Amino acid sequence: MFLKLVWLIPALPLLSAAILGIFGRPLRWSERTISWIACGSVFLSLVITAGVFVQYRAAHWPEPYLTSEAGGFPHSFVWVPGGDAELSLGPRAGQRATFRAEWSYQVDPLSMVMMVVVTLVGFLIHVFAIGYMRGDGGFYRFFAELNLFMFMMLTLVMGSNFLMLFVGWEGVGLCSYLLIGYWFHRADAKAASMKAFIVNRIGDFGFLLAMIAVFSLFGTLQFTEVMRLAADEAYLPTEAFGMFGMASWIALGLFIGATGKSAQIPLYVWLPDAMAGPTPVSALIHAATMVTAGVYMLTRTNVIFMKSPTMMFVVAVIGAATLILAAVIAFAQTDIKKVLAYSTISQLGYMFLACGVGAFTAGIFHLFTHAFFKALLFLGAGSIIIALHHKQDMREMGGLKSYMPVTYWTFVIAWLAICGIFPLAGFVSKDEILWRAFTTEVIPGGRWFWFIGLVGVALTAFYMTRLMALTFWGSPRFVPSTQAHGLSDEPAPHEEPRESPKVMTLPLIALAVGTAVAGFVGWPPALGGSHRFERWLNPVLYRRATNAEAMAHHGATEYILMVVSTLLAAMVMAAAYHLYIHRKQTLQAIVEAIRPLYIASARKFWVDEFYESVFVRGLTLGFSRVFWRTDTRVVDGAVNGSAWFTRFSSRLSGWSDLFIVDMIVNAIGFGLRVFSVAFRAAQTGFTQNYALVITFGLLIATAAYFIWGS
Amino acid sequence: MNEQILAQYHILTIVTWLPAVGAIILLFFDKRRKAGIRLFANLWAVLCLIPALFLVTYDRHLGGIQFIEDVNWIPQIGARYQLGVDGISVVLIILTALIGVIAVYCSWDYIQDRVKEYYILLLLLQTGILGVFASMDMFLFYVFWEVMLVPMYFIIGVWGSENRLYAAIKFFLYTLVGSVVMLLAILKLYFIFPEYLSQHPRSEEILRSVTVAAQMISGENESMLRMIQFAIDRAANGLPTFNIMAMQALGTARLDGQPVIPLDLQIWLFAGFFLSFAIKVPMFPFHTWLPDAHTEAPTAGSVILAGILLKLGTYGFVRFNLPILPDASKDPRVIQVMVFLAIMGIVYGALVAMAQRDWKRLVAYSSVSHMGMIMLGIFALNENALNGAVLQMLNHGISTSALFLIVGVVYERRHTRLIADYSGLSHVMPGFAAVFMIMTMSSIGLPMLNGFIGEFLILRGVFEENKLWAAFAATGIVLGAGYMLWLYQRTMFGQVTHEANKKLPDLYKREWAYFLPLVFLAFWIGLYPKPVLSYFSKPVEIIVQQVRPGYAGKELPIRAGGPSRKRAVPIAARHANSGE
Amino acid sequence: MVTEAMWTVLQQVPNQARTWQGFIDALLKKGINDFILLSFLLFAIGVAGVLTRRNILIIFMSIELILNAANLNFIAFTRYWQMSGRLSEHMGHVFTIFIIVVAAAEAVIGLGIVIALYRNRQTVAIDEIDLLKW
């Protein structure tokens, strides 16, 4: 029964978005009405998702369930019938394939996980947002856009083919754009929204081409078909490491798309700026769901990636580099949301690292746990921000522990989780990744990747503890605000920060619970678990012998590695605590000692500036201006020449009313005018000249005939 | 059959000439009674839309040219008043009629002086454009093609903004240069057709081959075949014809596997048509008339220019260059040039758009970029890309018209087009901001809006031909997002900095009325393009088969019965009522 | 028919030399070239006069020379053809007479225009008349 309602899962939020968007303003609905509609629709989706989960697990797993099985509209319909085409790649090149993209959904283990994450976390964040956005002028707009995001994200994860994935992909980009720019009067928001969209577009460039290549190779965009065909060695041969063949090219395109959406090097720059949006947006879009779409996509197309060890290696390298770079930058950030943003990037780096080493399930598992604890962190930060009346600078916080106990304690759980403290969710998933990296046989150099991951653990522990220390611990440094923040109509607030209302703390608590228990879903066998999560996901993976062996194999090394990472994290946390709470002078000294590094970190290694100057101002705008100039005033010389000529023949007035703006045409125009003046000048007014011309004409004609005409 | 009944009622004649009739009626209005003139023009424009909507009864399974009307016009030269439409024209005609209504309607407040002349010209322009889409006779086509220049020239020149005179004459000159060269190409075709079929040493074989080709391209469509056969019979007796479909049959015909029209000649003819259509599109080096004309024209003028007029160029390529000159169209040299120009157009247009300080000019340059995409799609010469290109014609008509209307809205309120004069309009005009956002997204090809379907299909098809082209074209999509969003950011976001902007009213009901259909269409085509695509997928399939026989392993079916024999038509008929 | 018959009779009459006609005939026996050359010289002189003289009346007279060059041609050719067997040839003579008449008419009109011009401008120098140009 629920499986027949799959189409409703995205449709409900869309309906709500449409209703709110169209009627919210003209009917002047109250915040309460809007909240009910928005959250209600997401809640219904959540309920249906749960139902679908149960049913799917019982009746279909491990086979994917396609809504087209249920029939036509609204379950599925032919969306883009593009006509016949010829395949242009691979063994079937030259054969006919009909381009016929369907609008249909697919429920399989992977999308099930994503649906649960999206609807569950999405619902909690919706609820939180009721409190967070209270009194904002664009309440209806906010929820309309947030609901629209839910629709797009669900389309992304549920779509049964690449084109639908792309719909969601671009759609979440749009919503991200709209929501980052929600407070569009703010300069940072308006710049950040555009940056996000365009950087994503650059990624989409790769995705789009890769998707088209997939069709040109396989003749279909349906995931089930593509993966079935791709698994065939005859169709898409596995490449040796270092080779860059068909699979690698397609994987490269897909991966470029993923780096854009999931904020990896080199396209990560938009995500920190995206924090200009309201905090629930940051939590939902820029931490829990949208940014993980890249990981989802990599896992979805894991067959293709697995055929290309080269690209797997690239993915791992990019993931590893990103996780370190982002963590280092997070060190010196003072804006609480920026720290969390870089932390997100860093954690996404882990996920990519996991994918790169062939542990797609570990990546998804980390995605799953990360959704909880990072959403929790962001919501906690949101709670703080509200309490401090939209102050985000950590240097003006401190000692909030006693003012906001619920926020504090939930935050602590998340902090421990992200640092990888046993037995919280973060620990389980991160350890899984490290272990898989250590033992990988998909790509060479697994131990190095493990080591980088370990460094990342230490860095994470440090900056997160720093964040805790600066916000919750120590003495309060905030000045009670005397004025309301820009948009709210609330009167001047209370002197001291206050715990947020229930509508905000309840989601925090719920997420904290999730953070605590989510890890048990994929409890590793080494600790007595059964890898339920991995087994659940296995059907979507391209199974290779090594993979299965790695699953079975565990021993002393694994325990050692677990202990190493946990101890490392704990030690770093303790050290950081001491530095920030008790040894401030030492901290200062250290900062002084590594001042260049510190500044570089604080300035984000000038990557933004580099991009801005080279790509944006340099190449794009530079060419843009140059071309424009070519287009309009190329022949400045001609224009000047004409000015001179005008003076020279001032009596020929009126000819400059139409002057020369484009290059060639106006050069012709100019030439014609010059000739015109010359021809007219030939008309001297002297009759004898005319007679002379006639005579010459006669002579030349006669002579010509006598010379050539015989 | 529906189609034949409508043809009996001269549906295409009505569709084409109804606006002109309105213009004539308007002549009798007192020019001081502006309100009456406005009301009449608007009602008439809506009236003109109604017969156009009947064209949706076009039989999509039958395909080919339908609603054929055929009247002898100038028997001495074999020019006939032949109207007929295939799916591509049907879609474009309906778009034209719709944009026509919007263009008339959006001028309600904008045009305050010389109202009567304005509406007369607008309606005449409408007739010209509709005529181009409906013509099946090249002479008639050419007449309509040039006729529409004149009203457009006046609309830009009289009701445009500051630099209007320059823009108007530039528009007129550019397009005239192109079209007169096209006339020569048309004439050449006109003369070789009977020559091949009656005087060529192997005319019998050619005749047979052309007849077979005619049967292939008309498929099951009897009336279309009759039309072509009539022209072929005439030509077999040395009498020339202007029939476009007969020319297509000649272009498709093969003699010992070789094209009947030699490749050299095809390339020359191609060049002739190319110049005209490339200027109209406009393709890269011929585009400089466009920004001026679009920018200076009044809103309705820009809407018609961008929404419909540019499509005439791409329509011309699809109707003439591809099927009539298939071997030139697929000649690698030609393709290279065309694709190079198209890609240049995409990238160059986008980059130049980015440098604009003038809102309207930016939108105008975006057209250059988008039309480059359509051209690329056409010259990928496969079904996906051509379907995408035709759909994109429609999409561009919708989204760019809307963008020009959007500029018009603020221009009417503030009388400046400089981007710098606007900021933070979202605060004061939220409805406007929403519409603008939707149309921006449509323009940059966001999925679920119309632009995406077209662009994706084009890219899909182009990728099949050459991956590098597709990569270049895809950069256009990135750049497109760049300039459009930057525009949106600069105008809609931020604080309201100008005092004058603080009191701007949001969209009036009238303005909603013309935006909503466009928004609706944008969503409809984005979400469910199948009905629209189904109108032209069959004609597109045939065109691809004409250019690349055997593409995707398909063959055009030859009808049973075999080619018909040469029928005797006395030569004397040439001066008498030949062809009645 | 009548003229043909008469000409056959006349042919039998011995040629009367030492007349103008005889002289010209003698010249023509050498060939038509001398006449063409002479008329061309006349033509050239006329053209030179048109191009170089300032006075409108003299230009006018130079043009008369050109007309007379044509006249000379016509007469010489007619005679040439008569001598070479086309006895009834006469069109050149007729043409010449018409040319003379037309030249007279032209002179009338030309002088009228010159007089009108002189009244308004007090000059008959062609290079002073350049009001209309460019």
Next chain:
Amino acid sequence: MNIMLLIQAKPDWQVLAQDAARLLMPEMLVILFACFVLVLEFMLTPEQRRWAAYLSLAGLGAAGLSLALMFVKFTTAEVGFYEMVVVDGFALVFKVIFLLAAIFTIALSIKFLDVENEQRGEYYSLILFATAGMMFMASGADLLSIFISFELMALTTYILVAYLKRDRRSNEAAMKYFLLGIFSSGIFLYGMSLIYGLTAETNLTKIADTLARLARQQAPQATGFVAMAGMIFIAAAMFFKIAAVPFHMWCPDAYEGAPTSVTAFMSVGPKAAAFAIFARIFIDGLPGLRGDLTGESFGWVGLLAIVSALTMTWGNIAALTQNSAKRLMAYSSISHAGYLLLGLIAGNETGYIGLVIYLFVYVFMNLGAWGVIVAQRRASILGERVDDFNGLIHRSPGMAVMMTIFLLSLTGIPPTAGFVGKYFLFAGLIETGNAWLIALCVLAVINTAISLYYYARFIKAMFMSDVKEEEPLALSTSLRATLVTATVMVLLVGVYPRPFIAFTENATRHLLGL
């Protein structure tokens, strides 16, 4: 002696009279009325002077009627006056064109002469004489008759140009036109004398036969030279009359200086007449010298092609920067001569139809345009600059719209008559399939586009500029009627050319020897 013989051979007066009645009725009527008008002039008081105009119109109408009768009567070519005069479809069609030109000119002139204060009967009688001359030209089958009628037309036109005898510009224009005109007449005659010398014939068809015979007999090279020289001299005179580059230079000056109504007449009537004899002489008389463009044999087609290219281009380009409307139209008329030559160059049915139908519609569109310029001439305003048209739409919308239609037709934009003409001219060239001619055609179409630029300057002035002065236009009923008729014809020919093409086919059938 032979002349004696000729005189002795008694002319059959009865036959001549019959010929006159049969073949020359329209011409005789025109001359008769011309004489009437001349005499009437002395009987009219200054207030009644317009009657001269009405009488002339009546005469032209009568001639038109008799012409119509001849259309019905003549199905084949009729020759008379000892093969001097031929009445065939070609002649008849051209006579219609001349009559129309004359009627329109007179209708345009009435008010204009009032404004100029020169309302006199001799003006109309001169126009009638010129018309008679042109009609004879169209009928000329012999170099002699062509020459005489040519001079009749030319001499009367010289006088017409000088008609404003107190106007210095008119004097000067007449003087230039006259001097250069008789200069070209001299060249014409010289050329004719050469041809005569070569063939001993003045009758065009006989010339053609003789030349063909000479060619067959492989006559010495010298004959070829003489024939060529004669052809070139005749062509030069023709070029002069149609104002083709480089023989065009009288044209702008004469057009500017002449009274505007006369300019209007000159730009249509004499030009068409010159084309008529051009076609007659070159197609009937010198077909053997046609040559082709393949490089095998040189002939007049190459000369015409080069001159045509020069003419179109020069005329159009020189017009670009003109500010005087009359000079601008003069250059426009030069460039049209270039287009018209294309018909002769093409040398096929399509091209000939183009030539004739273009001349036919040129009457309407060009006289229409000149008519509007004539209306600009008011007591205190010359009205000869393009600027004088500023804001015409506000003052006189009908005039502005009609002028626009004329200008678009001159440019060749459908659905106006000009397009139909250009269509045939271009189509003729394309039909030949010769690469050079197609290149010429490309040049021609590019010229068409260039011409748009200066025509559009009028449109710009009329529609898009502010009114300069408010004095009402000099309009009269006859002028209005003329312009409306011209507009209707321009549009009618453009939209439904079928009967008009059929009409011109009367002329082309002859040229093709059908």
